[in-house]
Amino acid sequence: MPGPDDFGMVWHLGWNHNMREKQKGSRAAGLPNDDIGPDIRLELYRLQVEIRDCEKRANDLFFQNLIKGTSHLSLGQEGIAAGVAVAMQPGDKSFCTYRGHAHTLARGVPMEKVLGELMLRDNGLMRGKGGSMHLTSVEHGVMGSYAIIGAHLPIACGSAWRAQYLGQKDVSVCFFGDGTTNIGAFHEALNFAAIWKLPVVFICENNLYMEYTPIADVTAVEHPAADRASAYGLERIVIDGNDADVVYRTAQAAFAKARKGDGPSLIECMTYRHSGHSRADPAKYRPEGELEKWLERDPIKIYRERLREFGISDAQVAAIDAESKRKVDAATEACKASPSAPVELLTTDVYADGGWSWRN
Amino acid sequence: MAELTYRDAVARGIAQEMERDNNVVFLGEDVAKAGGVFKSTVGLYEKFGPLRVRDTPISEQAILGAAMGAAMTGLRPIAEIMFADFAAVCFDYIANEFPKLRYMTNGQLGCPLVVRTGNGGGARFGAQHSQSIENWTMMIPGLKVVAPSSPIDVIGLMAAAVRDDNPVIFHEHKSLYAVKGEVPDGEILDTLGTARILRPGKDATILALALMVPRALAAAETLAAEHGIDCEVVDVRSLVPLDTDTILNSVARTGHLFTVEENPRLCGWGAEIASIVADEAFWDLDGPIVRITTPHIPLPAADHLEDLALPNAPRIVEKIGRVMNGSVR
Numbered sequence: 061m062p063g064p065d066d067f068g069m070v071w072h073l074g075w076n077h078n079m080r081e082k083q084k085g086s087r088a089a090g091l092p093n094d095d096i097g098p099d100i101r102l103e104l105y106r107l108q109v110e111i112r113d114c115e116k117r118a119n120d121l122f123f124q125n126l127i128k129g130t131s132h133l134s135l136g137q138e139g140i141a142a143g144v145a146v147a148m149q150p151g152d153k154s155f156c157t158y159r160g161h162a163h164t165l166a167r168g169v170p171m172e173k174v175l176g177e178l179m180l181r182d183n184g185l186m187r188g189k190g191g192s193m194h195l196t197s198v199e200h201g202v203m204g205s206y207a208i209i210g211a212h213l214p215i216a217c218g219s220a221w222r223a224q225y226l227g228q229k230d231v232s233v234c235f236f237g238d239g240t241t242n243i244g245a246f247h248e249a250l251n252f253a254a255i256w257k258l259p260v261v262f263i264c265e266n267n268l269y270m271e272y273t274p275i276a277d278v279t280a281v282e283h284p285a286a287d288r289a290s291a292y293g294l295e296r297i298v299i300d301g302n303d304a305d306v307v308y309r310t311a312q313a314a315f316a317k318a319r320k321g322d323g324p325s326l327i328e329c330m331t332y333r334h335s336g337h338s339r340a341d342p343a344k345y346r347p348e349g350e351l352e353k354w355l356e357r358d359p360i361k362i363y364r365e366r367l368r369e370f371g372i373s374d375a376q377v378a379a380i381d382a383e384s385k386r387k388v389d390a391a392t393e394a395c396k397a398s399p400s401a402p403v404e405l406l407t408t409d410v411y412a413d414g415g416w417s418w419r420n
Numbered sequence: 421m422a423e424l425t426y427r428d429a430v431a432r433g434i435a436q437e438m439e440r441d442n443n444v445v446f447l448g449e450d451v452a453k454a455g456g457v458f459k460s461t462v463g464l465y466e467k468f469g470p471l472r473v474r475d476t477p478i479s480e481q482a483i484l485g486a487a488m489g490a491a492m493t494g495l496r497p498i499a500e501i502m503f504a505d506f507a508a509v510c511f512d513y514i515a516n517e518f519p520k521l522r523y524m525t526n527g528q529l530g531c532p533l534v535v536r537t538g539n540g541g542g543a544r545f546g547a548q549h550s551q552s553i554e555n556w557t558m559m560i561p562g563l564k565v566v567a568p569s570s571p572i573d574v575i576g577l578m579a580a581a582v583r584d585d586n587p588v589i590f591h592e593h594k595s596l597y598a599v600k601g602e603v604p605d606g607e608i609l610d611t612l613g614t615a616r617i618l619r620p621g622k623d624a625t626i627l628a629l630a631l632m633v634p635r636a637l638a639a640a641e642t643l644a645a646e647h648g649i650d651c652e653v654v655d656v657r658s659l660v661p662l663d664t665d666t667i668l669n670s671v672a673r674t675g676h677l678f679t680v681e682e683n684p685r686l687c688g689w690g691a692e693i694a695s696i697v698a699d700e701a702f703w704d705l706d707g708p709i710v711r712i713t714t715p716h717i718p719l720p721a722a723d724h725l726e727d728l729a730l731p732n733a734p735r736i737v738e739k740i741g742r743v744m745n746g747s748v749r
Contacts, residue, residue, distance in 0.1 A: 153493070186526035196525040203492065204525060208516050214482045215517070218489020218497075225445065225471060225495065232489070245512075248479035252486060255477070409527040410562050412585030418561070419662040419696075420613065 096305055098372060100146060104304040105367060106380050107142035108360050111162045113388045114171050118161065118178055118192075122339050126396070127178045131192040134162035136302075136334035139359030140265050141166040143307025144233060147315055151230040153203045155216040158193035160205035163235050167200040171391035176398055183398035187405060203232075210245030212236070213262065217249050220258035220324075231318045232260045233311075239270025241284040250292040250326065259318035261311065262326045265301060267333040272345055285328040294326050301329025302359040305366065332357075421604050427597040429571035430460040430536070433578030434498060436607060438468050441496060444582055447474040447483060448500025457502055458538055458597050480510035484535065488517055488587075491533040496582055504539035504553045504591065511556075518587035519562025534581045534588045539567065540631050540682055541714075541730055542595035546721035550594075552682040552714075554629065557589040558659040558689055564612055565659040567591035569633035571601040573657060576610025584612060593630040613661030617670065621652035624676035624744060627667065627693060629656045632680040632731060639680075639736035647741045651678075659689050667693060668701050675706035678740055680731050685716040712739050 096104075115135050121127045134141060137159075145166030148154070156163040164174055169185065177184030178192045185197050193207040203219065206212035216234035223230050240246050241264065253260050264285035268275055281287035286298045300306050307329060314325035332354035336343035343351075355361075367377055410416035424432065438444045446464060448456075452475040455462035465473040476483050480501055487499040501507055507514055518531045541550035557565045564586050568574045574592070581588035618633065619640050628636035633655045640651040652670050656663070671677050677697055679690030694709040712731045720726055 155489075186524065186528070189526045190524040194524045196528050198525075198528045204521070204529060206517070208512050210481075211485065211512050211517055214485020215489040215492075217482065218486035218491070219493045220489070221486055222490045222493045222495050225490075245481045245485065248477075248482035249485065251477060252479060252482040256474075405526075409522045409525075411564075412522065412530055412532070414527070416561065418660050419664045 096308065098370065100308070101367060101370060101372065102376065102380065104142050104146055104308060105363050105377070106384070107145065107166050108138040108304060108363060109380055109384045110171070110387065111138040111141060111165050112360055113384045114165055114174065114391075115161060117388045117392055118175065119335065121175070121179065121392070127192070128180060129191055130338050130340065131178060132159035132338045133335050134159055134333075136354065136358065137265055137267060137331045138162055139304040139363070140263065140301045140307050140329045140331060141235075143304040144235075144263055144311045147308050147311035148201070148231070148233060149315075151201065152315070153201050153216070153219050153230060153232045155203055155212040155219070155232065155234040156195065156205040157212070157236055158205060158207040159237065160195050160235070161192070164195040164197060164200075164202050164205065167197070167202050169195075169197045169200045169202060171387055172394045173197065175391050176395045179395045180400065181395050181398040182401040183395060187401040189401070189405060210236070210240050210243035213240070213245055213249030214252065216260050216262075217253050217256075217258055220253065220260035221256060223259055224256070229319055230259075231315050233263060234260060235263045235265065237270065238264060238266040238268070238275040238284045240264070241288060242270070242279060247288070250288070250294070250324070253324035254292040254294060257321065257323035259321070260324045261314045261318055262324065263311070264326065264328045265331055266328050267331050269333065269337065271337045272341060283328055285326055289326045294324065297326065298328045298330065301331035302357050302362055304359060304363055331359075421602055423600050424571045424603045425597065426571045426574055426592070426599045426601070427458060427460045429574035429603065430578070430592060431462055431464055432603075433575040434461065434464055435467060436575065437579055437582040438464070438472060441582075443494065444496045444498065445472050445474070445490065446498045446500075447476050447487065449476055449478055449483070449502050451475060451500050456500070458594065460592070460597060461500070480506050481513065484510045484513035485517070487533045487535070488513060488521075488531055491531045491587075492521065492529045496532055498534045498536060498582065501535055501537040503545075503549045504537040505548050505551050507537060507553055507556065514557060514563070514589065515560055519560050523562060530585055531587045532585045534578070534590050536590040536592055538594045539591035540593040540595060541719050541726060542631060544721055544723050544726060547718035550719040550726070554591050554659055555683050555687055555689055558692070559687070562587070563660060564588040565591070566612060566657060567593065567630040567659065568657060569593070569596065569630050569655050571599070572603045572608065573610065575603065575608040577612065577657065579607070579609045580612045583609075588612070591630065595631050599634070613658045613663055615657055615663035615666040616655045617652060617666065618655050619651065619653040621650040621674065623650045623674055624678060624740060625652045625654060625667070625670040625674045626678045626680060626736070626740070627654050627656050627690065628680040629659070629689065630682065632682050635731060635733050636680045636736060638733040639740065642733065642737045643740055647737070647744070649740065649744050651740065656689070662693070664696055668697065671697055671701050672704045675704060676744065677705070677709045678736075678743075679709075679711045680736055681711060681713040682730055683713060685711075685713045688713055707743060710739065710743050712736055
């Protein structure tokens, strides 16, 4: 099992290592760039930075009591949301979890709409009716964030079934954590997707902890998602989730396969949660030094080095950093200025007629 | 006009909607090639093909989850949960997912689907294949809940359910599948949220649902013939929306209310209606509201014990006769 002292585990898994060798090769040959290219790289970087800044701001707003209820941050896991989202096409559908701020932002949803929902203001994505665990923006292809572990894997299958049935070319992408791999819906969904050859891609973010408990303590296999793949006739894929390039390439391949009608993929992305499970969790159960080691492999740190390797100037990077900070500040101010939703919203949209009436 | 069984009405209702709308698809365990374990979907696979009528693994969560994902992105799925008791293994979708989606997303997404399921007892299937679970679904805001008692209602309410933009839980009664009824030719479309007075009467109102409807009707005939009590029998048909107008108007005329419920005693639909009537029609009442239910027990498999448990015509007659004795207007 990947442990705190074993960063090497992500490197001996083949895919990542080979890609690195390839990259080195192309640079050695003096090629101007590789298969990803500077525009996409800058986009991958921008998304990671914006997610990071927005999540940090969410954390700060908690401590100012401006965000209530709960919230689950993706600090440290930004490379996955960014890598997958950049590989997606308009029309593709995202199905997220309660830890879904990152995946929502990555599809282009404005920060103000996300922070507004976290702050339960009228300017939020759902005007405060859903809260941080249910971010949804259909216009951006974010088809909901689901807070019951495992529930959205079958739902993503259904969306993929619709695409298959209607001959539409979009792919349904389902994000979830390592803890999800031990619930029944995970297994039902994988089998279902496999037998119907559905255009769905399952992205497991293995951050080593199911809530407060190490996933290794409660799982019979080393890789909770990938080691189950063969049970459903799927390829075993484990990648470095902290390297957005690797995530992007792997997702691209899976989406191409899905669009061709060749069925689902299950991708296990190794990563690490820099903060606790939720607002309530200071993450004291982590062994000493574990966080520090993973901070060395912070996805944004890795990506800054990557940009430099590919000759992208520090000035360009600094401009993205500055713009991200400006966006977060502007969004925060807009949210603070936004009122709460009108009380009439209490009873709207229970039923399709817009109301809540259950009798005549 | 043709005589049709309740079972065949299910297939006809689904076929009617699948013919009308290509976005209507149907999935469930053994529903396609086998025609359903209750033979209620025979012929659909042959008529509409493997893309629209699909057998699934024994994966109730996948069935309902897939139906939801398809519904929220444009299809109109009908999903079968073979025995209603199995709703408990996929209750997340029924309780947490379907009914909350529209509200939580502030109307961005909806879930227009139908879950049909074999509900109720009387078939000697024992405690885990006989329950009346309509109350499990009635209590959740965001769902619609229907339970037809006749072949024509099966077709009409199925059509209404498929065309409704909300998640509808469609409780078919296992012990009614063989019951026959007259059904007109051509399209049949009914309205959700409407109760129906099946037998007008002036002395007492009996509310019943599904299998309890024919039993209430039989009891009403006996009560009229042998006790001189003229009962109005109302088939509630739809628990959500609830046709309280029809119920309150009937109680206003008769002054007495009885409910006949197949569910175990606690929190049955009749308790909710009793509460509404007590709140809003108390001064119309000439006697206590009385609920006739299954005792608060799991259902036994043995035929004589199951028969003792479920409300039947003699028990309805006995109970109503006793309460009404001396209070007939």
